Amino acid sequence: MNSPMTTQDRAAKPKKVLVYRHRGVTRLTHWLNVLAVTFLLMSGLEIFNAHPALYWGQKATFDQPWISMGAAQKADHTIGVTRIGSLTLETTGVLGYSGPPGMQEERGFPAWATLPSSRDLADGRRWHFFFAWLFVINGLTYWIVSLINGHIRKDLAPTIADLKPKNVWHEIVTHAKLRFPKGEEARHYNVLQKGAYLAVALVLLPMMVATGLTMSPGFNAAAPWLLDLFGGRQSARTLHFISASLVVGFILLHLAMVVASGTWNNIRSMITGRYAIEVPDPAVPPSQVLGAAE
Amino acid sequence: MSEPINRRGWLTATVGAMGAAFLAGCDKIGQDPKAVNFVSKAEGLTRRVQRLVIDRKALAREFTPADISPVFKPNGSISPADPEYRAHLLKGFADYRLVVDGLVERPLALSLAEVRALPSRTQITRHDCVEGWSAIGKWTGARLGPLLDKAGLKKNARYIVFYCGDTLEETLDGSGQYYESIDLIDAYHPQTILAYQLNDKVLPVSNGAPLRLRVERQLGYKQAKYVMRLEAVEDFSHISRGNGGFWEDRGYEWYAGI
Numbered sequence: 162m163n164s165p166m167t168t169q170d171r172a173a174k175p176k177k178v179l180v181y182r183h184r185g186v187t188r189l190t191h192w193l194n195v196l197a198v199t200f201l202l203m204s205g206l207e208i209f210n211a212h213p214a215l216y217w218g219q220k221a222t223f224d225q226p227w228i229s230m231g232a233a234q235k236a237d238h239t240i241g242v243t244r245i246g247s248l249t250l251e252t253t254g255v256l257g258y259s260g261p262p263g264m265q266e267e268r269g270f271p272a273w274a275t276l277p278s279s280r281d282l283a284d285g286r287r288w289h290f291f292f293a294w295l296f297v298i299n300g301l302t303y304w305i306v307s308l309i310n311g312h313i314r315k316d317l318a319p320t321i322a323d324l325k326p327k328n329v330w331h332e333i334v335t336h337a338k339l340r341f342p343k344g345e346e347a348r349h350y351n352v353l354q355k356g357a358y359l360a361v362a363l364v365l366l367p368m369m370v371a372t373g374l375t376m377s378p379g380f381n382a383a384a385p386w387l388l389d390l391f392g393g394r395q396s397a398r399t400l401h402f403i404s405a406s407l408v409v410g411f412i413l414l415h416l417a418m419v420v421a422s423g424t425w426n427n428i429r430s431m432i433t434g435r436y437a438i439e440v441p442d443p444a445v446p447p448s449q450v451l452g453a454a455e
Numbered sequence: 456m457s458e459p460i461n462r463r464g465w466l467t468a469t470v471g472a473m474g475a476a477f478l479a480g481c482d483k484i485g486q487d488p489k490a491v492n493f494v495s496k497a498e499g500l501t502r503r504v505q506r507l508v509i510d511r512k513a514l515a516r517e518f519t520p521a522d523i524s525p526v527f528k529p530n531g532s533i534s535p536a537d538p539e540y541r542a543h544l545l546k547g548f549a550d551y552r553l554v555v556d557g558l559v560e561r562p563l564a565l566s567l568a569e570v571r572a573l574p575s576r577t578q579i580t581r582h583d584c585v586e587g588w589s590a591i592g593k594w595t596g597a598r599l600g601p602l603l604d605k606a607g608l609k610k611n612a613r614y615i616v617f618y619c620g621d622t623l624e625e626t627l628d629g630s631g632q633y634y635e636s637i638d639l640i641d642a643y644h645p646q647t648i649l650a651y652q653l654n655d656k657v658l659p660v661s662n663g664a665p666l667r668l669r670v671e672r673q674l675g676y677k678q679a680k681y682v683m684r685l686e687a688v689e690d691f692s693h694i695s696r697g698n699g700g701f702w703e704d705r706g707y708e709w710y711a712g713i
Contacts (some may be wrong), residue, residue, distance in 0.1 A: 203481060212587035219581060220524050221588035273478050277485035282585065283706030284491055290501055290713065291494035378583050379672045379712025383509040385516050394581065394589050 175439035180348060182436035187312060190303040191431055197296040198408065200288055201369075203276035205405060206269070207285030213257075213269030215402055219393035227399070230257040232267035239265070297370055303362070316350060317359050323352040341422040347438045361411050365404055372401040502710035509712075511640055515671035518579045524590040527582070527653060529661035532633065535621035535681055543620070548665045553649070557616070557686035560607030567651065567665055573597035573605070576648050584675040585707065594669050596650030600643040603687070608639075612687035615642045616694060617668055620681035623701055635679040636691050636699040636709070637670055646671045649682060674711035676702040 183191075214226035226244075230252070233242045241257030243250045253259070259271040272278040276288055307313045322328060332353045335341070342351055350358070374380045375387040375397035391397040419427045423437075430436035484490050535541070543551050548567055555563040565573075577595040584590075603615070616636045624631035641647055649666045651658050658664045663680025670677050677700070691697070696704035703709045 208587065211585070214588075216588075219518065219522060219589065220591045221528075223528065223588070276481055278482045279486075281706070283702075284485070286585075286708065287491060287495045287497070287706075288485070291497040294497050294500060374713075376583075377505075377713035378515060378581070378674060379505045379509055382513040382515050382672045383505075388516060394583065398587060 175344070175441055177437045178440050179435040179437050181434055182430045183434045184310065184312065185434070186303070186306045186310070188431055188434060190299050190306075193295065193299045194303075197292045197299060198412075200276065200292040201296060202405060202409065203274060204285045204288035204292070205401075207275040207277065208282060208289060209402065210269040210275060210280065211282040211285075215399045216395040217392065217399060218395050219388070221395055230269040232258040239267075241267075293370075293373065296366075300362075300366060300370075313359075317355050317362075319352050319355045323355065328352060336418075339421045344439055344441065347436075357411065357415075361408070365407055365411070368404045369401065369408065372397045372404060376401065498708045498710060501708075501713055505710070505712045506640070509672070512645060513672075515580055515646055518581065518591050520579065520593070522591045523579060523593055523654060527590050527592040527662060528584075528588070529659075530584060530675065532621035532623050532680065533661040535660075537620055537622055540620035540681060543665075544660065551665055553666060553682070554684040555602065555606045555687075556684070557688050558609040558612035559603075559687050560609060561605070563606050570597050570602075570649065570666065571651060574601040576646065577652075578646055578648075578669075578671070580646070580669070580671045582675055582678065585702075585711070593652075593654045594648065594650040595652035595655075596648030596666070596669060598645070599647045599649060599668075600645070602649070603642060603685075606687075608687055611689045612639070614638055614688050614691055614699070616686045616688055616691055616699075617679040617682050618684040618686065619679050620683045630695045630704065631701075632695070633679065633681070633701045634695060635668065635677055635701070636688075636694075637668075637673075637677065641670050641672070644670070644672070672712055676700070676707060677711050 213231065214221075214223075214229035216222055216226050228243070228245045230241070230243050232239050234240075235251075239258055240251055241253040241255065241259060243252045243256045255271055256269065258265055258267055260266050260268075266280075268280065275285070277284050307317075329352055332351050336353055341347070371387065372391060374384070375391050376394055381388055381394070387397070388394065391400055426437050551567055552564040553567075553570055555565070574597065575595060576598050577593065579591060579593045582590045582592060599615070614636045615638075617634060619633035619635075621633050622631050623633050637647075646669065648669050650663075650669050651666055653659065653662050658667060663678075663682070666682040668677070668679040668682055688694070691699045695701075698704045699709045700707075
């Protein structure tokens with residue numbers, strides 16, 4: 162779409178211009194989502210800690226979880242262990258057994274990762290379901306508005322040019338080198354961004370809600386097909402956990418990319434909507450730049 | 456010292472301090488009773504929306520005999536020490552009477568034989584503990600709806616309270632006695648039964664002998680064991696600590712459909 166003839170080809174000093182990158186609704190729903198997901202992850206670990214083991218199928222097979230965390234005795238002291246299948250890992254201080262010196266206790270995830278930090282399943286559930294509502298309402302708002310205003314179609318859906326293997330490979334290589342699109346190319350999401358954002362917004366986050374609802378005995382009566390889709394309530398609990406882990410993975414990668422590609426510019430664009438790009442031609446009037454981003 | 460290291464050190468320190476402040480903030484808000492009280496309000500929304508989208512008579516999934524858990528994990532009280540309960544157990548529940556009273560036209564006191572003679576239902580269902588695990592069992596019991604009709608609910612009856620034979624927590628005021636409550640939607644649901652059999656055998660003590668409630672579209676703590684008495688009430692705020700159940704009095708949701 163854009164010829165590579167941008168900044169480097171011109172002798173003129175590149176000029177920074179602010180382009181309008183994120184609409185108000187995108188920015189608002191982004192930050193509400195940050196809030197909701199943070200509380201959901203931490204209260205979710207609190208709930209997980211009530212029974213730190215995962216199974217596959219309709220029911221729990223207590224002596225055969227595929228993953229479990231707990232305390233064990235090793236010589237004269239207690240250690241934390243995480244068992245995955247037949248593999249046993251020593252995870253003292255983080256998983257299975259953790260806490261300040263002298264106050265260690267058997268628990269799945271450590272106190273700093275859970276909400277509340279103490280063992281309190283009842284409160285953990287209350288936090289979880291409150292923010293689950295915020296998450297769902299916020300997510301639906303994002304979806305509906307983004308479908309109507311064309312955000313998904315125009316900004317997130319990959320173009321045919323985006324999907325050419327050569328382009329995808331080019332993006333992977335340049336991202337790996339932490340060299341990000343500049344100038345005209347930075348006006349649009351690149352194919353890796355589009356893919357990541359679409360996968361998270363349209364697949365992973367809805368997956369959290371669907372697997373969460375599959376664990377509800379009430380909702381099971383209304384939508385028993387969800388049990389069949391995910392292979393049972395215990396499978397749904399496993400998939401809820403795996404999806405949440407992928408969400409954490411996305412957040413870490415996303416934050417790393419934000420820092421690598423210009424922390425302040427990215428944060429500003431998600432607060433005020435304005436994103437600075439370098440354009441070769443100082444003659445471009447700002448009015449033309451604004452709005453062109455989307 | 457080269458500059459990048461300093462900068463990296465500064466960045467690490469800043470991120471670390473922000474992280475620690477964030478976690479401390481989370482911890483503080485997580486313990487704040489006002490904040491917890493605020494987020495608790497979502498329960499009403501969950502209950503209303505679930506009642507709206509779930510048909511009143513929609514059945515919980517029923518399974519096949521092959522799905523039954525080899526051991527139906529007992530939880531909570533597994534062998535009540537309450538003298539009254541022990542006395543019943545010693546006599547094989549021969550003198551046991553299920554009391555049905557409160558806002559009813561005809562209070563009842565039914566022997567186990569009379570309960571077994573009531574319209575019954577057998578179902579293989581999944582039991583979901585609030586902790587996260589599930590077990591599948593085959594239950595046979597008296598349907599609660601016809602039993603309540605036999606007693607005749609008064610017009611102002613809104614909830615059925617189940618008083619149990621077990622003390623789960625020793626307290627001075629007796630609030631450690633297990634009890635539960637459900638509304639009339641669940642009470643008249645076709646799968647709501649007072650079970651006297653588990654997996655074709657007489658209900659074991661660990662699973663709630665002689666009678667345990669099955670209210671299949673809610674979590675495990677609603678499935679009251681050792682049921683001694685049913686009371687039809689208009690409101691349960693005067694009972695025990697006023698939240699409608701043992702675990703509800705300890706912070707858990709009254710509506711346990713999720």
